[in-house]
Amino acid sequence: MRQNHFKHICIAVIFISCLPAFSSAAVQGEAYRSYLRGLLASRSGELKDAVREYERVIQLDGDAMAVYRDLTLAYWQLGEPEKSLQAAEKLGSVSEKNIDNQMFLGGFYLMAGKTAEARAAWEKALVLDPDNETALVYLAACSAGDDPQKAVEYWQQFVTREPASAEGYYQFAIACEKLGKLEKAREAFSKVISLRPESIEAYISIAQIYEKEGKFVAAVQQYERSLQLDPQNMTLLMYVGGLYYRLKNYAASEEIFLRAQKINPDDSAVSLWLGLLAEGRKDWAVAARYFEQVSRHEKNVSVLTRLSYYYSMLKNNDKALACLEKVVELEPDNAQANYLLGLANYDLKKYRDAEKNFMRALELKPVFEEVYFNLGILYERWKKFPRAIEYFNKAIALNPKNATALNYLGYSYADRNMNLEEADSLIRRALELDPENGAFIDSLGWLLYRKGRYEESEKELQRAVEKVSDPVVWEHLGDVRMALNNTSNAWDAYLKALDLDPQSRSLKKKINKVRKLVLPKTLQRKALKRAVGNLIQISSLKAHVTVTGRHNVASVSSLGTLQYRRPAEWRLELLGSFLAPRIVFLQNKDEFNVYPRALDSDISPLSRQVFDGIKNYLNASILEEFDDETVSSKVSGDLFYYYAGDKSMLIDSTSGTVRRYKVDDQLTVSFKKHVLNEGLYLPSEIEVLLPGKKIRVNVTLRNVVINETMAENTFDAVKP
Template identity: 30%
Template sequence: MGKKILVIMIAAVVLGCAPKTQQPETAKTGRELTPQAQVTYHYLKSLDYQAAGDHEKAALALEKALVLGPSVRLYQDLAREYLRQGEKQKAVDILQDATGIYPRTPELYFQMAEFYLVKGDRSGAVKALEKYKDLVPEDLDVYEDLAAFYIEMRDYAGAVDLLQEIPPDEMTPEMHYYMGRAKSELGEKTDAVAYLDKAVQARPGFMQAWAEKAFIYEQERDYLQAERIYQQLLKMGERSPDLILRIVELNLLLNDPERAVAMFGKGPDEVRFQLDMVNQFIRNEFYEHADILLQDIAAESDYPDTMYFYFALIAYEGRNDPQLALDYLSRISKEDSYHLQALSFRVQILFHEKNYQEALELSRKGQELHPGEDRVHLFEAIVLEAMEEYQEARKVLEKALEKWPGQTDFLFRKGVVLDKSGKTEKSLQIMEEIIALDQEHHEALNYVGYTLADQDRDLDRAMILIKRALELDPGNGYYIDSLAWVYYRQGSYEKAWEEILAAVEQVDDEAVIWEHYGDIAKALGKREHALHGYEKALELDPENPEHLREQRAKVKDMPENESAKAGP
């Protein structure tokens, strides 16, 4: 049987039994065709046009077929042709019309949901499926799809409410899985694990449910249970690199590096993956194990220069040997994908070693080798700033801003340089500009908040800005110090004391923070604490040693637990 005849027979079955409507112009075939034959003719013409890539004519042919004999399949194909032409809304409208004729046909609603997603309209997709659910509540398939949509849209309560409509004995493994995910996101971890248990009991090979259960244990810091589940997934045949890396990470968190090392040969035999694993050991400060693994990789493969980057990390972080780290980094060729990272690391090491001249020269060389990278220009400005070459630093930043206008890192450094140059108000204007561009730039938020507090003005706004900075970067000792300083300026000395204690726990090598510690202790009449704060500040090369000595002298004459007048 010829292929074309077979297609005609299939089309006749699919498109047959259609109600008669007004007839379009009959196809010219030499004899009068029946309406059903004309439907088949126009449908086949649409296939020819589709094959030729002419979707406009394909749609016209399908429209003619629809007039002669409407069917679900024709509506679906016509909608798809309009979607291919980029007419997304028209495609959805066609399916909407079809649901008016065939209201209990699930394919139409699922296709409509799919098209809404193509439009980027998730809520439209959900509404389409909800409409079908309301019409045909006995069709449980739609509940699974709707639950998936609700979770994707982060409507976890909606997913729970939806799935609770299903009788418990009719819940599918997928439904238990989605219920578990939703419960987990709502913070109901015990219930979540119970639902996931039901999912894997009903389908032992349900890997997504196992993985979600392990993830919950990780969130609850039950690393042992999580690791056991991941090992079980490994035995079930799952071999994804991400799974291997999760097992390694959990064993390192469990302080079992030997068990983590045992996973080395179970992943892909690829250097990139092996280096990712080495990096996990470095991040968790198992430097000796990382070094052994690197040596094994180097012995068994034609390794890339990237290897030296990891040797440098071990030398710098694990052995406190900056010179050895610099030596390793210098071996990475400019052709290697890690060259820019290596150059950045070298600048960082030189900067921390206060070898500013070499750091400056290297950052300028980086601009020649990587002209499109903004970070090397930023390095130059930061080094010049450390060298107190503020005018030169500002020139570098302004030139960079011509190339990368509105780049907030450059704007922030410019603001800092202006501040260090004594141009506080201009600096404040720059920081306000940054906040206008990026309301989550926590460094600028803290800067403006602290400056306002230091100037003892607009303290309510200062508090709002600093608290927002801490929301974005919790535990930042400098930001906690800023918060303490706002409380101090407001006269809330007990709150200020609580925050400054937290600040020095995070940052104990900053003179200004210890000065604040002394000022707050002095305001509370804590003589010994105040003396300790000022003395610590004097040890840390402060900008205002004379002022600190004066404050220390005043405190020495102050009786313990007698509140002194606040302020310098």
């Protein structure tokens, strides 16, 4: 991006052709005529004739300096460099104090590749004429390659003499940067900008210096200034967008690349970057769209492979397969491509095609651990378990520390209730390599179940469900509890598994079987306990909220944030009116306040009643009111109704979620649109009604984060 107008010196120096000052004897007669004939011959391209005439002039008058210049060039043009250099040396010896000849010699020697001689000639010219800026510039440019310190000194002299020369300061800055004097270079580039504010090259050069120093924020600022001067510069836009990406400022990177896309919508590089940015935020549909644009312009293996990945994440396995088929078509001998095509066929349950692809990959790359492992998985699913064992063992032989392969084979043995001692060895080897892996712990628990060691099995499976929320693991835990005759807890485990896999027929059968073994009263109490268990796992909660309130016919709406820490601390901060731009509701244990304090007397009692309902739901205290033998209940399908005096509650037994809590006609709190968050059910909408006060409050929760550590002062009193 940087242009250097002085690096390539114009070595075609202007040689002034003028008649030489012959001696009085030479002027008379043949010398004069020979020189004229030489000039005419040279101009008509008859160089050999010109040389002959110039040589004759020198014979007649050895001091005719200008003739040596013409002779030097004529020999060079004839392709006789040695004679040309001899003529130049002669010229130097007879005209050491002639500035024009020394300047000529500098240009000639540079053209001939004699850098040292060129520098010597210009230095002589500079001694003869200290104000000769042309000689100074030539010396600076000539020194840049092999003596940057000297170049800096020459350019320093030049800008001292010509302080208004932006080009001089630019070359001075380049020389300083090359010498590693970055601060001095930055100052010189800044001087260029002060003299020539439109100099994009200077801004870019300063940015590059900041990059060398690791000052990337400052570098970006300079690049942005360059873009202000030239907003259509695609090269610059691409570089700055890439720099933002490397700095992980993905929003700024995307903004730059979108600008570039407006300039050139068909630029494949821009689409590729935008696709990568979409991939980073896991927006697979957008990533696929951009990479589709790239693939239309070029059939690139890497692009097609990545596009196939996006399609697979979108569960569009047919398109993923088509991409990988194109990859193999482009590179049939690419082992990795054949392997990936095998995975795609496996996902589509095209086991025979997958087998063919995997085998081709092994032909191309016999030592391919991943292929052996996936062949094992393929044969296991294809009900060809003896072959699966063969390939699992090959994968393990290639890498005895392949914990996933060790566990997979061990679990497969345990699940088939065969080779249990070998399964034990394999699973424990996997756990030695990855002790906290929930799937591996589940395998151990299931192996212990197969061995009839139910108490040990339950312990391991309980540890597994704490590490991984997977329906199979919860189902295993339910099976073990059934073996221990712990039907009520088995019921809980099966329901949790069904939450994670609602379509599982086997789970539904097990749940129906357990339902018959559990008394109705116990069922209702278990549903209550399940709801409590869901909520007491929430130690803290943070969320963005929209709060809408209606009192009589008046209504208000505001955005804000809600923070809660178990058991009784919460803070709701809302964007208020112009007079009160921020309203904070704060409860720290038993102390409740509203800020600004001027509002406290007006809204404190009502707001506390509203938000106590939400707080008492989160800490599960309202549920505990119904955990009593005197509580009556009824069942309607999957819905359980509980009644305790003037209070009632509704629980969905399928998910274990509270749907409504009511206190006579004074308070009704409804919990709607439950979603899973970190394996726990939470409502995304809460509605509070105070019928006697004609108040309705709706709270919508977004971006909910649970169980993160909060600052100690989160629930401290608000300072005025």
